[in-house]
Amino acid sequence: MASLNQIDVLKQQFSDFLRRKKYRITQERINILDRIAEIDDHFSADELYLHMNGQGDKVSRATIYSTLDLLTQCSILTKHRFQGESAHFELSSRMPHHDHLICTECGRIVEFREESIDAIRDRVADRLGFRPLHHSLQIFAVCHSPTTCVHNTSE
Amino acid sequence: MASLNQIDVLKQQFSDFLRRKKYRITQERINILDRIAEIDDHFSADELYLHMNGQGDKVSRATIYSTLDLLTQCSILTKHRFQGESAHFELSSRMPHHDHLICTECGRIVEFREESIDAIRDRVADRLGFRPLHHSLQIFAVCHSPTTCVHNTSE
């Protein structure tokens, strides 16, 4: 869970963004960010919907989707799309950044941290004339012994 | 478009895979691979469906989806998922492998080739006990001058 101080910084960042884009600062939008800060993990739109409505915070799915989009636009959230799954989000400040290796035989997902990618990201973005924000690297691979892999369900 | 020779290699590779997995070698599956070899670009399931049915090759969407899945399983095709779009495929042999930078302000996608990622991919996969197949790196960034970017539609 983000500290109180971190939450205030995020709210400030979000309000500034909304003002700058001439969007309105509504109770729902602030509430949603507040409740996201309570989750220290990846989450889907529907998980957030259930998290909020299970605790008396009435918000519609339409508002959740729209606010998640705004929070992603201003880089407070990072949006992930693994394989065929629904979109998942996490606070960008939830460091360190990690990437994912996916086994094409059994679908297992392994998280890893590889610092050298950051430098490559920055160098490539600069070369192409962009300011880098973040990245997503997915490595597709198979176990060294796929036939004995405990996760394997394909044959 | 892949050369005649390349197509034969791909067909051989596909037949071997089907036999190994005890799947049947049907006319539809071979036809689909043939028509994919004509496309020198990324394509979606529906684009392939239209490509085939527009030229008298009657194949159902169900068969297209199922065959694309088989072709991805045996690494003849690589499956991409950009942002919220539908899945896109391309021949894995359509080299060199490239990655993508996406502008979060205007959605522009820039392709780039960065060789050093291959070594990182192999090293990470090995460290985690996997045999690397391929990877997908997406860099999210903004133009150095987002307000003057010709692609920008957000303000």
Next chain:
DNA sequence: GTTCTTGCAAACCCTTTGCACGTCT
């Protein structure tokens, strides 16, 4: 007061599935 946002339900898109028929082995 005007404009934007919300909530609901229906619509939407891409993909998967059930079932009867056809095809591969």
Next chain:
DNA sequence: AGACGTGCAAAGGGTTTGCAAGAAC
């Protein structure tokens, strides 16, 4: 002959949209 693949249309899941009511400015 038997098992598997195909085609169709309908179902499915996640996300977006149209519209009336409500909140922000």
